[in-house]
Amino acid sequence: MNCLLCDLPLSQIPSWRGLFLNELPQTICIGCRKGFELIGGDVCRYCSRAGIDMCEECVQWEKTAYAGCITSGKCLFTYNKAMQDYIYQFKFLQDVVLARVFAPELHELLKRRKGTAVVPIPLHPERLKNRTFAQVEALLHEARIPFQTLLEKTEAVQGQKSREQRLTAERLFSWNGQPVPKRIVLVDDLYTTGTTMRHAAKVLKDAGAESVELLSLVRS
Ligand SMILES: [Zn+2]
Ligand SMILES: [Zn+2]
Numbered sequence: 449m450n451c452l453l454c455d456l457p458l459s460q461i462p463s464w465r466g467l468f469l470n471e472l473p474q475t476i477c478i479g480c481r482k483g484f485e486l487i488g489g490d491v492c493r494y495c496s497r498a499g500i501d502m503c504e505e506c507v508q509w510e511k512t513a514y515a516g517c518i519t520s521g522k523c524l525f526t527y528n529k530a531m532q533d534y535i536y537q538f539k540f541l542q543d544v545v546l547a548r549v550f551a552p553e554l555h556e557l558l559k560r561r562k563g564t565a566v567v568p569i570p571l572h573p574e575r576l577k578n579r580t581f582a583q584v585e586a587l588l589h590e591a592r593i594p595f596q597t598l599l600e601k602t603e604a605v606q607g608q609k610s611r612e613q614r615l616t617a618e619r620l621f622s623w624n625g626q627p628v629p630k631r632i633v634l635v636d637d638l639y640t641t642g643t644t645m646r647h648a649a650k651v652l653k654d655a656g657a658e659s660v661e662l663l664s665l666v667r668s
Pocket of ligand 2: 492493494495496497502503504505506507
């Protein structure tokens with residue numbers, strides 16, 4: 449097998465599986481893996497932004513109707529050059545096989561969570577037009593993490609809206625009526641402004657979830 453990103457044969461490269469003690473095989477080489485930067489150190493408790501315990505953006509969110517919707521949050525990787533290239537190829541060029549690249553990491557984080565349902569963020573309608581597969585579901589599928597779909601998208605996100613407009617925007621998601629577990633991990637691929645996650649978390653809380661934790665592959 450060859451590295452999914454650079455096509456170097458993986459068999460000639462020492463395995464780094466032990467690093468994560470994962471059960472899923474690596475699909476990229478060490479060189480490509482080094483290009484991705486894990487978020488570490490002191491970070492925001494909700495969105496993993498580097499710095500203090502609660503970043504300014506989340507402080508603002510906690511003053512809105514979305515206050516208290518999120519129990520805690522974690523983003524895994526920074527949005528550096530390697531990640532931008534990956535996201536572009538995965539999401540926009542629709543290279544679905546790339547969902548395997550971060551399967552070991554996602555598997556480790558999401559496995560063995562008894563009593564907690566994993567819920568993916570659905571695609572927005574405007575994006576669904578241009579994309580043929582749901583990226584977050586593909587990531588979870590490759591990570592062999594069972595998930596539950598509880599959300600439906602209701603409105604396209606307008607990229608040009610101001611922050612204020614986004615904060616007060618109408619609901620982006622609706623609950624699909626399926627039973628809502630008490631504990632939920634909400635999963636997305638890219639955390640940008642928090643709008644998507646906050647809106648989705650509020651819908652789930654309003655539908656009866658007691659705690660909603662966020663997990664995003666990337667923090668932009
Ligand atoms: Zn490679
Ligand atoms: Zn934050």
